[in-house]
Amino acid sequence: AIQLTQSPSSLSASVGDRVTITCRASQGISSALAWYQQKPGKAPKLLIYDASSLESGVPSRFSGSGSGTDFTLTISSLQPEDFATYYCQQFNNYPLTFGGGTKVEIK
Amino acid sequence: QVTLRESGPALVKPTQTLTLTCTFSGFSLSTSGMCVSWVRQPPGKALEWLALIDWDDDKYYSTSLKTRLTISKDTSKNQVVLTMTNMDPVDTATYYCARILDGGYIDYWGQGTLVTVSS
Numbered sequence: 001a002i003q004l005t006q007s008p009s010s011l012s013a014s015v016g017d018r019v020t021i022t023c024r025a026s027q028g029i030s031s032a033l034a035w036y037q038q039k040p041g042k043a044p045k046l047l048i049y050d051a052s053s054l055e056s057g058v059p060s061r062f063s064g065s066g067s068g069t070d071f072t073l074t075i076s077s078l079q080p081e082d083f084a085t086y087y088c089q090q091f092n093n094y095p096l097t098f099g100g101g102t103k104v105e106i107k
Numbered sequence: 108q109v110t111l112r113e114s115g116p117a118l119v120k121p122t123q124t125l126t127l128t129c130t131f132s133g134f135s136l137s138t139s140g141m142c143v144s145w146v147r148q149p150p151g152k153a154l155e156w157l158a159l160i161d162w163d164d165d166k167y168y169s170t171s172l173k174t175r176l177t178i179s180k181d182t183s184k185n186q187v188v189l190t191m192t193n194m195d196p197v198d199t200a201t202y203y204c205a206r207i208l209d210g211g212y213i214d215y216w217g218q219g220t221l222v223t224v225s226s
């Protein structure tokens with residue numbers, strides 16, 4: 001199975017900060033990567049698919065990049081509602097796999 | 108609009124078999140490209156993908172859990188059923204069903220159902 005390693009596992013940031021989360025795949029997955037946001041007690045929400053395509057309705061401060069094994073999720077200016085846990089997921093091969101998550105906390 | 112809802116027992120005993128049902132609306136699992144998947148999340152831990160069934164009745168399973176999992180669908184009822192055998196306390200988690208297009212990313216999630224494994 002393809003392993004996804006997210007870093008950092010947690011970070012503290014302030015409103016307005018630029019935040020970057022990375023996701024590294026154990027083997028190449030082309031652009032078959034999605035990013036999700038999860039708030040406590042809620043189901044995850046799709047942010048980015050195909051590594052860099054923004055899901056409809058998601059604010060443009062979210063962006064994704066990368067291909068092959070290295071991917072990033074960037075929040076250009078962190079807003080109060082962005083404090084959450086973020087997960088990457090690959091869909092290049094079965095079994096589908098998720099990264100371990102990155103918790104974004106308030107500094 | 109697309110909705111999914113999980114149902115099943117909130118509490119199961121160790122060694123028992125868990126049966127969860129996902130009832131969905133707003134799409135048909137007989138449509139080419141449509142898939143339904145199960146994902147779980149132990150309290151305070153990361154998401155874990157479990158299984159997927161597609162419109163063509165192809166089934167895929169987590170490598171580590173495949174001996175314990177069975178996924179099936181009833182297209183006429185718009186339902187997908189997941190069974191997990193030999194439940195253990197470490198299987199305590201919120202179980203989500205979700206829609207996937209073309210075996211890719213999840214665009215719709217159910218609200219999740221918490222299953223506790225305890226004697």
